[in-house]
Amino acid sequence: MSAQARRRYVALTDGYLADVHHAKTAHGVLRYGRDDVVAIIDPEFAGRRLRDVVPSIDRDVPVVASMREALAFSPTSLLVGVAVSGGELPPKFRAHVLDAIDGGLEIVNGLHQFVTEDAEFVARAKTSGARLWDVRKPPDDIALFSGEAYGVPQIVTLAVGSDCAVGKMSVMLEITAAAIAAGALAEFVATGQTGIMIAGKGICVDRVISDFVSGAAERLVLGVAADTEYTFVEGQGSIIHPAFAAVTYGLMFGSAPDVLVFCHDVERKTIGDGEFDVAIPDLKMLCNLYESTLAPIKPAPCVAVALNTRNLSAAQAQAHLQQVQAHTGLPTDDVVRFGGSKLWHAVRAAGERTPKWLALRQAARG
């Protein structure tokens, strides 16, 4: 299937559909992807509709128990739609994947464990003609960071945050959508498996050899469409995450942002929800730490705070947003609930204070 053809996905979430952490790949594609999702395989919720299980996603998709049932919806591709710790294929997923391969479906896999390196999958795909695509496999020819990223004409915004899985990708997608709605030429840059499935391109930076992470991030910001004015880079991890900070820092330094948007889940009190004994510090202090870290290299201010308030009532959420806005002194919003417009304005205003902005205006007039 060509990169431009529209897929008809079956999303495989067996047991994880209602789990916002582990099914974030499936949820992201369902919420933001350009492709169709014709069915979801999850026996636990079979017979229900997506919106009954995950009310926050406004797509009507049937949930079925097996690949056999899903085939009735004429799918082209199977989306392996979970992101479990360690990145391995959950054992019960294996039979579904084999069924899909035997049915000739393309397998689109975002896990660390590659389907293209699994002898059984490869052999069965050879027989059926199914295509295997490991989204996390980075290109072979990533160069070391060169500094060329410092010269890109676009105003580059990077999502940073307090932890993994606080909503950085969604924040960048929502602000990109708001920028485009406001008439700006904006592009979302994907750095993780879900983002790549949504955007159709990108590099999983956490899968890149550590020496080359900054080089991978640089390549991504150099690769946006030439007429782009605002680049929105999907962030990864957190500078205080003991397991994944290497990825975060490599992305920060390699993408050479002009502007940061700080993302946080209001319910998150410790890194990895207690996986490590690391408390998330005061948000203003953490924003300052991001700025201090970049200051010796290429300074970039935190210009907005994006909060994930999904389990608060609308009134509670607004009160919380007000409180964080007062405390940090930065425009604060939940862009998934209330749209990306407010934070887009904050980014645009900050962009207009960078030296790049005048050149962009001149190019636009050109």
Added chain:
Amino acid sequence: MSAQARRRYVALTDGYLADVHHAKTAHGVLRYGRDDVVAIIDPEFAGRRLRDVVPSIDRDVPVVASMREALAFSPTSLLVGVAVSGGELPPKFRAHVLDAIDGGLEIVNGLHQFVTEDAEFVARAKTSGARLWDVRKPPDDIALFSGEAYGVPQIVTLAVGSDCAVGKMSVMLEITAAAIAAGALAEFVATGQTGIMIAGKGICVDRVISDFVSGAAERLVLGVAADTEYTFVEGQGSIIHPAFAAVTYGLMFGSAPDVLVFCHDVERKTIGDGEFDVAIPDLKMLCNLYESTLAPIKPAPCVAVALNTRNLSAAQAQAHLQQVQAHTGLPTDDVVRFGGSKLWHAVRAAGERTPKWLALRQAARG
């Protein structure tokens, strides 16, 4: 050749022998390695002795022009002794490596470009029986960081610094030697190719997939001999190096140090000696940035400054050391020139202020 057998190395530096940056692998093994080095191949300096070309290394090794001449010294192994940017084998090294393979010598290679993935090398080695060892190839089974490193009984010291190639490995080796000389049970932990060649074990953390860098560092500190009291971890890069900071941060968070030793080359004014337009900031400010970065996770103080003053006179060096010591308020020395004793005392004093120390004392009384 077994891990315990003593090698008789030929070091290959063709053109780089006098270059402290690019020949740092060869220099490190010559200065600190437990193995013999029976000859150096470098046509530019052929006919001279090592100490005439690199006076700071107190080993007497002949320099020859070719592998053919080197074979007269009955070597067991060829050391590929350069570390060039990008990590590729310099083209003129190829013929020397082939000659060594044909002579049945083990090839010990620290470059990114693996000899075990070069079809010609592999075929010729198959014929001659030569062993090919890519020191930079990390193990296949590195786990994600688990937090287990927080529980190691040893007092862990990590070398940090202002840039790459300022002497972090040598500093840790000299302080380890001083600790052992003072009767402590100390182990050096190697994280780069030269260190691994010196120590006989370790992981090249910069070659590990970025998600797993912290896990690799954790595995290294968990892997020291059980009776070790002080672990000295070779540092990598700098938190202000735009290309390599991902490695630095992963190593910092994964090794979970109790104590930091800050390393700097007094002649270095910008990152990569001008490769990037990033000035090295005030050293005290940079020490503070290291501490601020670790503070939210596991705090570790900078307890000493190790300066590389190799091109200053002894009097100039002493004046500079005094000045930096007064400015930072930290014990400061050039451990390569003046020995590791002073900084070892600073580490030991800091170790005695950690909660681990009492447990170590009790275990020693055991």
